[in-house]
Amino acid sequence: MSIPHTKRICQIIKLKPEAVDAYRTIHAAVWPGVLAALERAHIVDYSINYYPPLQLLIATMKYTGVDYEADMKLVAEDPETQKWWAVTDGMQESFVEGAQGSGTDMPWWTEVEEVFRFEGKSQ
Amino acid sequence: MSIPHTKRICQIIKLKPEAVDAYRTIHAAVWPGVLAALERAHIVDYSINYYPPLQLLIATMKYTGVDYEADMKLVAEDPETQKWWAVTDGMQESFVEGAQGSGTDMPWWTEVEEVFRFEGKSQ
Numbered sequence: 001m002s003i004p005h006t007k008r009i010c011q012i013i014k015l016k017p018e019a020v021d022a023y024r025t026i027h028a029a030v031w032p033g034v035l036a037a038l039e040r041a042h043i044v045d046y047s048i049n050y051y052p053p054l055q056l057l058i059a060t061m062k063y064t065g066v067d068y069e070a071d072m073k074l075v076a077e078d079p080e081t082q083k084w085w086a087v088t089d090g091m092q093e094s095f096v097e098g099a100q101g102s103g104t105d106m107p108w109w110t111e112v113e114e115v116f117r118f119e120g121k122s123q
Numbered sequence: 124m125s126i127p128h129t130k131r132i133c134q135i136i137k138l139k140p141e142a143v144d145a146y147r148t149i150h151a152a153v154w155p156g157v158l159a160a161l162e163r164a165h166i167v168d169y170s171i172n173y174y175p176p177l178q179l180l181i182a183t184m185k186y187t188g189v190d191y192e193a194d195m196k197l198v199a200e201d202p203e204t205q206k207w208w209a210v211t212d213g214m215q216e217s218f219v220e221g222a223q224g225s226g227t228d229m230p231w232w233t234e235v236e237e238v239f240r241f242e243g244k245s246q
Contacts, residue, residue, distance in 0.1 A: 049133040060133070
């Protein structure tokens with residue numbers, strides 16, 4: 001049986017060229033408190049991919065809970081996550097004009113629309 | 124139990140602005156033979172996302188088989204898939220300099236490096 005899920009997310013943001021090394025280093029050992037907050041928020045199968053020529057970070061994840069907005073609010077209220085974002089936001093440039101950072105009302109990452117899905121035998 | 128997998132793939136390519144409508148239409152009802160070839164090749168959880176300002180298509184999928192190269196070769200030899208690519212390649216512009224199309228030795232889509240992974244409770 002595959003895991004239940006209610007939502008898939010694909011998001012993009014720019015990585016500042018001068019922050020690439022620091023970004024790789026910090027993501028090689030993400031703080032346990034940050035991962036724990038994601039787990040409590042029912043986020044699974046989360047990956048970030050990086051394409052240097054476009055400074056492009058691509059994040060994909062699945063949400064397995066029942067109230068995405070409420071769970072994301074809990075993540076945004078987590079003190080360890082707030083400290084994490086204070087570090088990682090500074091490494092990034094948002095595609096969203098006027099965005100101030102993660103966890104605010106205006107999104108920092110840009111959600112990218114899904115135009116095709118094929119589950120295959122995972123379902 | 125979650126599905127086994129040996130490989131995750133994230134790929135990007137450009138969608139020609141004049142082909143957006145046709146791309147959406149054809150992907151709303153992908154030919155059954157194309158999906159069957161993917162299934163035979165142990166591809167699951169395959170999605171394509173589209174971000175218009177960068178003409179960006181992002182494809183993510185998982186491979187659950189044991190010989191990725193061999194399975195991709197079978198896909199490339201599938202006549203229905205070759206017809207599909209003849210249509211969809213014309214809608215796209217590769218990031219790979221000199222690339223001629225899908226299924227050739229030079230990749231058409233660009234594989235994007237993974238810099239972070241968090242499985243969460245899916246594993």
